[in-house]
Amino acid sequence: MRETSRRFLGTASCRALLGAAALLPFLASPGLGQALPKKVTGRLIQGASTRIADPKLAHGGVHLRYFLKPASGRWRVIAEVLQGAAVIRTLNDSVVHGSTSAIKLFWDGRNGTGVFVDPGDYTVRISAPDSGSGPLLYPVTIVRLGITEIEARPNGGTNEWQMVYFRKATTYAFYATPAIHEYLSIKDTGEVSDLDLNDGSPRPAVPVHAATHEPVMEGANYEDDEYNYPLCYLINTQPILELTFGAEGTSAATGTAVPAGYPVPGYEIRARGEDGDGAWTSTVTSIAPGSRAEFTGPALPNEAMRSDVDVTWRWQYRATGAAEWLAVPGSFATAHRFYTIVAAPQFASGASGTQYSGPWVEVAEYLNTWRIGLVKRALNQATTNEVMVLGIFGQQGALPTAIEGVCYDCPIMGGDGGATHYYSFGTTTMDLSALLNNHAKGKYVNCSDCAGTSSVMIAMVGVTNVKMVMLGYMNLKAIWGIGCPGYTLNLWGSSHAFSYHHIITRDNATHVSDACMCVDEDGSPTTLPGTPGYNCDRIWTGTSGYMYLAASNNVSKTVETLPKLK
Amino acid sequence: MKRTRITLSGTLVSAALWVFCAAPFLAAQEPAEEAGLEAQLARAAELYAPAEWPQSARRAGLALGEIDIQGYRGEPLRAAGETIERRYAGAEEELPPFTVEAVVCDTAKDAQRLLLTWLATLASVDPAPRALDLGAPVGDAGYVGLSAAGEGAMSWIAFARANVAVRILADDPRQTPRPDLTLVARTLDEKIAEEPPLAEDAPLPRPAIQSFAAERFECRAGEVLRLDLAVEDPAGGPYHVEWIVGGPGQGYVERREDGAWRLYTTGSGAIRLVAEVTGRFGTMTSRAIDLQVGAER
Numbered sequence: 001m002r003e004t005s006r007r008f009l010g011t012a013s014c015r016a017l018l019g020a021a022a023l024l025p026f027l028a029s030p031g032l033g034q035a036l037p038k039k040v041t042g043r044l045i046q047g048a049s050t051r052i053a054d055p056k057l058a059h060g061g062v063h064l065r066y067f068l069k070p071a072s073g074r075w076r077v078i079a080e081v082l083q084g085a086a087v088i089r090t091l092n093d094s095v096v097h098g099s100t101s102a103i104k105l106f107w108d109g110r111n112g113t114g115v116f117v118d119p120g121d122y123t124v125r126i127s128a129p130d131s132g133s134g135p136l137l138y139p140v141t142i143v144r145l146g147i148t149e150i151e152a153r154p155n156g157g158t159n160e161w162q163m164v165y166f167r168k169a170t171t172y173a174f175y176a177t178p179a180i181h182e183y184l185s186i187k188d189t190g191e192v193s194d195l196d197l198n199d200g201s202p203r204p205a206v207p208v209h210a211a212t213h214e215p216v217m218e219g220a221n222y223e224d225d226e227y228n229y230p231l232c233y234l235i236n237t238q239p240i241l242e243l244t245f246g247a248e249g250t251s252a253a254t255g256t257a258v259p260a261g262y263p264v265p266g267y268e269i270r271a272r273g274e275d276g277d278g279a280w281t282s283t284v285t286s287i288a289p290g291s292r293a294e295f296t297g298p299a300l301p302n303e304a305m306r307s308d309v310d311v312t313w314r315w316q317y318r319a320t321g322a323a324e325w326l327a328v329p330g331s332f333a334t335a336h337r338f339y340t341i342v343a344a345p346q347f348a349s350g351a352s353g354t355q356y357s358g359p360w361v362e363v364a365e366y367l368n369t370w371r372i373g374l375v376k377r378a379l380n381q382a383t384t385n386e387v388m389v390l391g392i393f394g395q396q397g398a399l400p401t402a403i404e405g406v407c408y409d410c411p412i413m414g415g416d417g418g419a420t421h422y423y424s425f426g427t428t429t430m431d432l433s434a435l436l437n438n439h440a441k442g443k444y445v446n447c448s449d450c451a452g453t454s455s456v457m458i459a460m461v462g463v464t465n466v467k468m469v470m471l472g473y474m475n476l477k478a479i480w481g482i483g484c485p486g487y488t489l490n491l492w493g494s495s496h497a498f499s500y501h502h503i504i505t506r507d508n509a510t511h512v513s514d515a516c517m518c519v520d521e522d523g524s525p526t527t528l529p530g531t532p533g534y535n536c537d538r539i540w541t542g543t544s545g546y547m548y549l550a551a552s553n554n555v556s557k558t559v560e561t562l563p564k565l566k
Numbered sequence: 567m568k569r570t571r572i573t574l575s576g577t578l579v580s581a582a583l584w585v586f587c588a589a590p591f592l593a594a595q596e597p598a599e600e601a602g603l604e605a606q607l608a609r610a611a612e613l614y615a616p617a618e619w620p621q622s623a624r625r626a627g628l629a630l631g632e633i634d635i636q637g638y639r640g641e642p643l644r645a646a647g648e649t650i651e652r653r654y655a656g657a658e659e660e661l662p663p664f665t666v667e668a669v670v671c672d673t674a675k676d677a678q679r680l681l682l683t684w685l686a687t688l689a690s691v692d693p694a695p696r697a698l699d700l701g702a703p704v705g706d707a708g709y710v711g712l713s714a715a716g717e718g719a720m721s722w723i724a725f726a727r728a729n730v731a732v733r734i735l736a737d738d739p740r741q742t743p744r745p746d747l748t749l750v751a752r753t754l755d756e757k758i759a760e761e762p763p764l765a766e767d768a769p770l771p772r773p774a775i776q777s778f779a780a781e782r783f784e785c786r787a788g789e790v791l792r793l794d795l796a797v798e799d800p801a802g803g804p805y806h807v808e809w810i811v812g813g814p815g816q817g818y819v820e821r822r823e824d825g826a827w828r829l830y831t832t833g834s835g836a837i838r839l840v841a842e843v844t845g846r847f848g849t850m851t852s853r854a855i856d857l858q859v860g861a862e863r
Contacts, residue, residue, distance in 0.1 A: 162816065162833065171642045176816050179833030180787045180862050221820050224830070352812035352838065409689075409721065411714035414740040416721040418689025419711050421735055425603055425683050427647060440653060441665045442735045444721065446689045472601035473691075492690045493714070499691045500606050556598035566646050 040073040042131030047102040049124075049138050052264055052317045052328055054145040055109020055116055056195075056202040056249070060330025062107040062140050064091075066126050073098040075128040079105050081140075082123045088112060091124070109142060115252040116200055119144050119261025143261040143269070144249035145315050146195040146202070146332060150183035151242040152231040153294065159234035161345060161358035166433035167214040168222070174433075175215045175222060176357035177229035181244070183334065188225045193248040193257045200252025208308070208337045212362035213437065230337035232359055234462075235379075236302040239338065240294050241280065243271065243313075247289035260289040266320055269328070273297065273311045280311060300340050304378035304387075304461060306368035307338045339364040342384050343462035348428075348564045355433075355565045359460045362436050366391060366403070367461050373398035381463045385506060385513060386536040388458045392450065392515035393482055393534070403453065404435060407483025408516070409444035411493045418498075421445055423452035423563065430456050430563040443483075450482055450516035451502035452563050458504070458513075459562055468563065469509050471501040472556035477549065478520040478530045487520060487530030501555075503535070503546075509559050511537040512546050519549035526552070603686070607679075610686035613693050616678055619707035622728040623763035626771050626801060627670040627847025633757060635750055637661055645806050645844040654745075662741035666754065668732045670848040672770060678707065680731040684724050685709055697723060702748040704755045705732070713739035720747045727758045729770075730848075761847075773799040773845035775853045780829060780839070783855070787834040787862045793819065793827040795841055803846035812838035815859040834861045 047065030055061045068075065075098070079091040088111040096103060107124060111117050119142050127135035154160040162176040178184075185206045186194040197203055206228040209216050216223035233239050248257045262269055269287055273280025277298035284293035301307055315328040339359065347356040370391025371378050378384040394402040409415035421441045422431040430452035434440040445453075451468045459466040476496050478487045490496050503514040514535035519525060521533030525548075538546045540557075547555050599605070611617075630652050631643045638654040638661060645651075648669050655663040671677040685694055688711075697708030700718075705725025713719035713736070724733040732754050734747050764770070776796040785791055799805045807827075809819040816833030829839065840854040 172644050173818075175818055176832065179816055221822070222818060222830075352840075353810045354813075354816070354818065357813060357816060357833075409711075414713055414715040414719075414738075416688075416690075416711035416713055417692055417694060419684070419722055419735075420687045424649070425687055426680060427649075429646075431646075439737075441651075441667075442721075442737045444738075446687075448687060470601045470603070472599040472605065492692055495691050497691045498689050499609070500601065500687070500689065554598040556601040558601040 040070065042073050042075050042098060042128055042133055043067075043069045044126060044128050044131060044133040044136050045069065046136045046138070050140065050329055051326070052141045052143060052262075052267060052269065053109065054143050054315070054328060054330060055107075056144060056146075057315075057328070057330025057332055060328070061109050062124065063329055064105040064107065064124055064126070064138055065102040066105070066136055067102055068096055068098045068128065068131070069100070071098045071100050073131075075131040077126065077128045079124060079126045081107055081111075082125055083117070083120070088117065088122075096128075107140075117142055118251045118253065118258050119249065141261065141264045141267075143264065143328075144195055144246070144258075145260070145262075145269075145271075145328065146246040146249070147243050147313065147334065148184070148186050148194045148246040149181035149244035150334065150336075151179070151181045151244075152233075153240040153242050155238050155240050155296065158344060159237045160239070161232045163230055163232050163339070163358050163364065164355055164360045165213060165215045166355070166360060166362070167437065169214070169217060169220065172433050172437075174354035174357075176354050177215075177231075182227075182229040182231055183336075184225060184227050186225045192255065193246075193250040195246040195248060195260070196250035198250060198255060200250045200255070205332065205334050208335045210337075212365045228335065230339055230361055230364075232339045232341060232364065233300050234344070235304060235340045235342055236299055237340075238299045239297050241273075241297065241311075241336075242292050242294045244292050245271070245287050245289060263288055264317070267317050268320055269315055269317045270325070271295075271313055271315050273313050275309050275311045277309075300338055302379065303371075304341050304367055304384050305339075305371060306365065307340065309336045309338060310334075311336060339368070341462040342378065342381055343464060345462060346459035346464055346466065346562065347456075348562045351564045353565075360432070360436075363457050363460055366457070370399065381506070382537060384461060385458055385463050388461070388463075389454060389513045389515045389536045390534055392454050392457070393518070395483075396532070402483040404439045404443075405483070406435070406439050406443050406445045406449075408481035409446050410481060410484070410491050412488065413444070413481075413484060415444045417492065418446040419444065420448045423448040423502075424566075428561065428563050429566045431566045432456055433566060445482065445516075447498070447500075447502040447516045450514070451504050454513065454515040455504045455562055456565055458506075463506060465506050465508075466562055467505055467508070468560040469503050469505050469512060470558045470560055471498070471503065473553065474498040474501050474551040474555050475553045476551055477525040478528055479550065480518040480520075480530055480532065482516050487528055489526075489528060505559065506537070509540060509557050511539050513537055514546070517550075519546065521549065525549050603683070606686040607682060610682055614682065614685055614709075616682050616707070619678055619726070621674040621678070622706050622759070624674060624766075624768075624770070625728045625730065625758050625761040625764065627761070627845075627849050628668050628730050628732070628754065628758050629801075629803070629846050630666060630668055630754075630848060631804065631806070631846070633753065635753065638745075643806050643844075645808050645842065645850065647842070648850055650844060650848045654750075661743060661745055663737045664745045664747065664750065665735045665737070666732065666750070667735070668730060668754070668848060670770065671729045671731065674706070674726070674729045677726040677729045677731040681707060681709070681724055681726040684733055697725060697748075697751070702751065704748070704751040708751065715740045715744075717744075719744050723747045723751045725751060725755065727755050728763075730758050732758075770849050771800040771845070771847060772849040772851045773797050773801075773805050773843045775841065775843055775851055778841055778853045778855060780855060780857055784858045784860070785831060786860045787815075787831050789831055791829045791831070791857070793829055795827055797843050799845040801846040805846065806844040808842040808844070810840040810842065812840065815857070817859070829857075831859045834859050
């Protein structure tokens, strides 16, 4: 016994010495100043971990979990990433306390030199060499997930439209947002892949194009590889976005194009979206590089307005046939600008050209600005008409000026006799693009310009049956002209009458709207001062009617058509 | 007598009451002047007597793209249908801009009708003064919109010379220094007049589209088609092309570095592609081709 004890002691001393020697490399590790407890056999147990990952997604990478038991022990734990048999990254090499809960590790998808690894198969090996437990092996497949195109699609009917820009640098040119994809993010000339930049870092999402007059330009030409245009839907529609998934990334190591690395045999991958209002759902359960999938989002507002929506796209995977979907860590966010309108855009009958492809972005933006400035809601055609007429006239609420800062062409404004600047009688065409280009043909307008402007703008945001109405001679009462400081009974300095007048209607002139002037609604329309009487769907006849409040004579009217657009 | 007076008084009161009550509707009982452009033109004809306007012999047109105005920088020519426009901005940015719009018509009568239309659609009942009366003899007939900004500031000046109608619009006549619209008008007028008169029955020298075709007439949305457009302008000089992409198919046309026009299709459906070619003298010719753009895939 004694001898045995001595042998044991001797053996124990020897082991202690050997153990101390073995510990020397770890003395620099945190917490190693303490004496190790007596040796305890440990157990490494695998926990739920990421099987498929794209580290280039925001917060993407590989989450690993393992258990180290018992909780009373502590062991040196080495976690390494292997590509084949080669260790390409050491994630951990330190003494770890045992725990009853899972211990977490994260691999950011970079190798030992700090660059992203290429798509492919890797293994994470976690070992605790002194624990007496064998290493844990985690197979991981790195893929490259990403979106190259997004196309807005109608949802069960005609409820989605392209939008139109009217400038191209210093020239006038109409451009419709591409129906095949309003969002595009692909390689440009000289670039290697669609999903990544040439240094292998992920290509950032394309921000929403916020300009309202001109599309995205690339030098003198329209941009054709990177844009994110606004979308237009009918109010209360659940929008559908069709995503195209990218097929290639760029190797950070070699700078060459590399395949996206999926499908992964034995697994399905799908995508999901989410915004602040809810989920973007899809029935597609298996995507592949270059494939497409439709996602239906939460319903858009039930009024005409602009909505800026950030959609976070995430990917999930599952073993083929399994029920449970697991998250591919990380996400990719795209921003989208939605304009909603109350009905299908209306244009002059028989007109043809890009300008008639859908609502103009600047017009839809004006509608949104005006509804905010006027604190009104464009819920239907009547209220949309009201917002637009009041907005064009401006000079109330938070709208200090008329549209584009124009004013009526009359002497008190430094003008002349009410000349038409933007509306062409001969061709029945409204030069809206010049007006919206900071009143490029002068800041004066007359009634035809105002009626032309209001009719085409109101119609293109979905108000139906809008027409111009030409009125005959008007012996005027007190009026407040667009852009003018107030009411007048002496419009021209020497007279106070219209040789003709132009207004609009949406019910063949039973009611009329006039964005060019206000009538005086204080009960005494032939004297000053005036009380603003805005003309939004004002009835034509009667003592509160347009004709009585605007003129002292019987005014003839001729219902015309909706003008063409220039 | 007393009774009569009472009766008269009562009648007057009744009449006054009737007038007061009916006043809002009296106007509606008066005959209204006819509305519509033709009625306006008829009234303007009475006011401006266009039948008395002289008519110069037809000219080739106006080479607006070549006209430089001292102190101004001419922006790219804009053509829409038969109308050509060019905006001039102050080269030093101190001169407020103005815009020239011109239409080269087939006949002098057509040009004068356009001038009359501009005058007929003035909202004021007061007639515009003749340019001639203000010391600015331009065109066969010319009129001026005098700005209330004073010192002879003009809001616009319009004239018809031969078969060309021209209107010059000041951006804001209140801004100083003011553009000399009279000088601009004279420059343009002289430019029109210096072209030799055309024979009465001679056609206007319009650009000729010698060929216009796409490399294919069917494609899928997203494809880019090379366009062949060959134009000869008898007046020589550069010509201007406006492209009209008529839907429901969608796309746009651009000229790339190699000089060739290309149609970039961006939406499926039939496309009627129209090339409107405006020649050096402002005359326009157009031709259309039809394409079928299928779904992307």
